[in-house]
Amino acid sequence: MASLACGVVLYAAHLKSTARTILQDVSHLVVGRSTLQDVKTLAAKYQSRVSTETGLSVPRSNSQPWLPAARHGGPNSCNSEWCQINIRVKNDKLAAIRLVSPAEFEVSLLVVNDRLEVVAVYLFSGKGRQTGAITQYLYNLGNNPFTQGADYVLWSTGPNVLTAFVNTQTSAKYRERAFDFDMRCLAHVGNDCQSPGDYLPLAWQDWLATGKARGPFLGEVARVE
Numbered sequence: 001m002a003s004l005a006c007g008v009v010l011y012a013a014h015l016k017s018t019a020r021t022i023l024q025d026v027s028h029l030v031v032g033r034s035t036l037q038d039v040k041t042l043a044a045k046y047q048s049r050v051s052t053e054t055g056l057s058v059p060r061s062n063s064q065p066w067l068p069a070a071r072h073g074g075p076n077s078c079n080s081e082w083c084q085i086n087i088r089v090k091n092d093k094l095a096a097i098r099l100v101s102p103a104e105f106e107v108s109l110l111v112v113n114d115r116l117e118v119v120a121v122y123l124f125s126g127k128g129r130q131t132g133a134i135t136q137y138l139y140n141l142g143n144n145p146f147t148q149g150a151d152y153v154l155w156s157t158g159p160n161v162l163t164a165f166v167n168t169q170t171s172a173k174y175r176e177r178a179f180d181f182d183m184r185c186l187a188h189v190g191n192d193c194q195s196p197g198d199y200l201p202l203a204w205q206d207w208l209a210t211g212k213a214r215g216p217f218l219g220e221v222a223r224v225e
Contacts, residue, residue, distance in 0.1 A: 133200035150223035
């Protein structure tokens with residue numbers, strides 16, 4: 001029993017360390033400047049955790065007009081025109097033996113016309129991604145009714161989810177706060193990790209400081225910077 005407990009602790013530490021390393025590597029990428037080759041070089045370090053998005057053409061979303069339209073073809077299509085590479089760390093082995101709640105860390109890197117356009121980071125736990133946080137780093141948030149020209153935007157997209165948006169004009173201070181994920185929630189035991197503040201603590205502090213309301217579904221938007 002002691003050896004099993006030791007193995008679980010070591011494996012949990014490995015998951016959290018791997019996620020932190022991925023996030024650190026991703027922090028060296030620059031939206032608008034990094035190329036597809038830069039993204040592929042990073043992804044090669046985590047080959048067993050990588051997937052590439054494929055499918056038919058996807059139009060630009062009306063609800064998220066700042067995101068580039070997806071223009072990709074068939075299976076295994078990943079080229080300089082359009083490529084989305086995902087890197088995931090899951091605690092499914094620990095969750096399968098019911099030692100922890102299901103949790104997942106994911107980085108999604110979208111390249112359009114050989115330039116990195118979007119870095120999206122997700123950290124969630126619970127079935128169906130019930131609780132967690134998201135950060136999207138985009139080349140330009142765009143001057144639209146949602147962002148209104150802001151460079152650091154927080155959105156409570158549900159009672160237990162916080163989404164942070166930053167772009168290339170966001171100050172280093174706020175960009176760092178938006179990427180300060182607490183990997184403890186990737187393999188937590190007990191009743192913690194019930195609030196977005198447990199996943200993205202500094203951005204959550206920024207959200208609370210605005211006095212905005214949470215959820216229940218499409219909650220308020222806080223334009224911080």
